[in-house]
Amino acid sequence: MIYLNGEILPSEKAQIHVSDLGLLRGYGIFDFFRAIDGQPIFIEDHLDRFENSARLMRLPIPESRERLREIILEIIRLNPHPLLGVKMVMTGGYSEDGYTPSEQSNLIVMGKPFEFKPADIGMKLMSMEYRREIPEIKTLNYIVPIRAIQQMKAQGADDLLYYRDGKISESSRSNIFIIKNEKIITPVDGALFGVTRKHILNFAKKHFIVEERDVTVQEFWEADEVFTTGSTKRIVAITKTDNQVFSDGKVGRITKKLQELFLEEEKANEKITL
Amino acid sequence: MIYLNGEILPSEKAQIHVSDLGLLRGYGIFDFFRAIDGQPIFIEDHLDRFENSARLMRLPIPESRERLREIILEIIRLNPHPLLGVKMVMTGGYSEDGYTPSEQSNLIVMGKPFEFKPADIGMKLMSMEYRREIPEIKTLNYIVPIRAIQQMKAQGADDLLYYRDGKISESSRSNIFIIKNEKIITPVDGALFGVTRKHILNFAKKHFIVEERDVTVQEFWEADEVFTTGSTKRIVAITKTDNQVFSDGKVGRITKKLQELFLEEEKANEKITL
Incomplete structure (x- = not known):
């Protein structure tokens, strides 16, 4: 299940229109963190950094920090796995002219299982x-x-x-x-x-x-x-x-x-x- | 109407999955040219450049040059306008790991009316x-x-x-x-x-x-x-x-x-x- 612009959708239905400014001009930010046994690790640090990236890119975050935290916990709950990678992506939204960011950013939150490399191997x-x-x-x-x-x-x-x-x-x-x-x-x-x-x-x-x-x-x-x-x-x-x-x-x-x-x-x- | 990966779709249905590598990592190329009264201008030059960008980015073009030219002409026909901007976008496709390009690039061809700035104004x-x-x-x-x-x-x-x-x-x-x-x-x-x-x-x-x-x-x-x-x-x-x-x-x-x-x-x- 993937969060996309206010909705939680089955993964295969999480699609964005081709006028998205991330797709057309690479204009967007992301952040990534782990959840171990359903617990997000250092989530406040990642939210801090995501907010900072958004500010520096002049992209408004369409959800409050509290709501974003809730969405993340919901995505972790809906993708149960002992080791889940959580990715937030936010782009300049659906651009009228294919260049100028929209006032409404596109926001995606998704989770995917991943594995650590063993710590004893370089x-x-x-x-x-x-x-x-x-x-x-x-x-x-x-x-x-x-x-x-x-x-x-x-x-x-x-x-x-x-x-x-x-x-x-x-x-x-x-x-x-x-x-x-x-x-x-x-x-x-x-x-x-x-x-x-x-x-x-x-x-x-x-x-x-x-x-x-x-x-x-x-x-x-x-x-x-x-x-x-x-x-x-x-x-x-x-x-x-x-x-x-x-x-x-x-x-x-x-x-x-x-x-x-x-x-x-x-x-x-x-x-x-x- | 928009061409997307082998299909011609109504504009609002031209959507790509969020695992697209253009969206996730900005990994893609594009080209843009004009069609005046249905005639693409310098199309062979643009196809040359698109092929060159694809080669340098190591992205396979999923269509032959002949077929790509046909698709472009079809998109121009389906979006009739005296002055149409035609954009081809090609990304690293739907990536398994969100980083490595797929063997199948995603290809989009779309048309949108545009206006020239008057030539007598700087x-x-x-x-x-x-x-x-x-x-x-x-x-x-x-x-x-x-x-x-x-x-x-x-x-x-x-x-x-x-x-x-x-x-x-x-x-x-x-x-x-x-x-x-x-x-x-x-x-x-x-x-x-x-x-x-x-x-x-x-x-x-x-x-x-x-x-x-x-x-x-x-x-x-x-x-x-x-x-x-x-x-x-x-x-x-x-x-x-x-x-x-x-x-x-x-x-x-x-x-x-x-x-x-x-x-x-x-x-x-x-x-x-x-």
């Missing part, structure tokens, strides 16, 4: 010179990374590492952290402020020195450990990028510690939500 | 530091210019002038030409290869010195005349950009000459199509 990245156009907004524009899927597969890579002007920023759908001499460092400029990233920064401070600042490409290559974070990933080690192996191709010691701390944080948050 | 641009991510492809991504609509309106501007690294590239949906000392100059890097642009370059050579090359921002400000070109515009004078007036706020002499030559070129092409 990922491989392929570096790419790129920076998202408006990195602070979770926009619909994924043209560049999707166009690179074939090249990525040919190199045996699972995802991308974006860099520009000698600095790294993020991966295609997740944040990047490096660890050097037990310090945990993550880029600010060019990176989306991930919800997982935010929680890691919060609790990691209690155990390690944490720095949010520019990270040069050079620093990346010289890192002791590298990991990536996101709502679909939690914390996943990056064991290889291009031809370089990190932390002997295994999940590093500090990355492993952070994975454990993150699960505790997530559980604590679940209790608050309940 | 437009005003607002300059903006920006370059499209993959300028050689007519992708669906118009997030940056659409987000600037309010700012543009506040400044009384009709459209944008993109520049980066000291060079101008194009407007949001049209090409830019400058005229200096009777030379006609248009940027190459960062500009979409417009069909109107191509025809102007062809016939203008017979009357003027024409240069396709980098155009600095400095050269732009010092131009004698500036004009913009596109399928919805033909040739329109730029009489102002930011606070600077060009050609005394009127359509310049050479711009006017090119407007006349372009109408002849268009008529000659119509006869070929007929």
Whole structure:
């Protein structure tokens, strides 16, 4: 079942007219989070970010925050699954001229089961010179990374590492952290402020020195450990990028510690939500 | 009536499922051209460009060129209007995982009446530091210019002038030409290869010195005349950009000459199509 503009519809009936400005001009935003055993994880953070994306894109949200929260809980209830991914998409609505946003945004909320990658296996990245156009907004524009899927597969890579002007920023759908001499460092400029990233920064401070600042490409290559974070990933080690192996191709010691701390944080948050 | 994936449907029934990759990730291309009194203008050029965009985006076109041409003519016939805009949109199809393109692209062909701006009135641009991510492809991504609509309106501007690294590239949906000392100059890097642009370059050579090359921002400000070109515009004078007036706020002499030559070129092409 999918929520679309005020109605809850069977999935196959969730259709939008071809005059939608997301379809015609890529003009829209989204957010994504997990529900574990029916409990949405960090939902208030995701609602905060969705509202922020909407404001920066000048898209009015057609529902109040309270109503949106209710819709999300209803979609989770109607799509029962121990591990559900929930996606909210909002576009510039049905445009009269195919260019100017409508006053009425189109809003979709849908749920789909998904699986985590096992935490003890690392990922491989392929570096790419790129920076998202408006990195602070979770926009619909994924043209560049999707166009690179074939090249990525040919190199045996699972995802991308974006860099520009000698600095790294993020991966295609997740944040990047490096660890050097037990310090945990993550880029600010060019990176989306991930919800997982935010929680890691919060609790990691209690155990390690944490720095949010520019990270040069050079620093990346010289890192002791590298990991990536996101709502679909939690914390996943990056064991290889291009031809370089990190932390002997295994999940590093500090990355492993952070994975454990993150699960505790997530559980604590679940209790608050309940 | 709208063509959608093999069917011709009443406009209000042309709906796509929310799993479409154009909607979810902005992954798609389009092309646009005019039909005057039922005759598509420069249709082969537009089909060439559409095929090229599809190839560069790795999207298979679900119809042969012959069949696509037939569909276009059918859509023009079913939407009778002296001046019809025809738009083809093709996306990465219904994606299983909301990220990877389907083997079956979604293809839409639709027609909508439109009006030309009068040729004797100029437009005003607002300059903006920006370059499209993959300028050689007519992708669906118009997030940056659409987000600037309010700012543009506040400044009384009709459209944008993109520049980066000291060079101008194009407007949001049209090409830019400058005229200096009777030379006609248009940027190459960062500009979409417009069909109107191509025809102007062809016939203008017979009357003027024409240069396709980098155009600095400095050269732009010092131009004698500036004009913009596109399928919805033909040739329109730029009489102002930011606070600077060009050609005394009127359509310049050479711009006017090119407007006349372009109408002849268009008529000659119509006869070929007929």
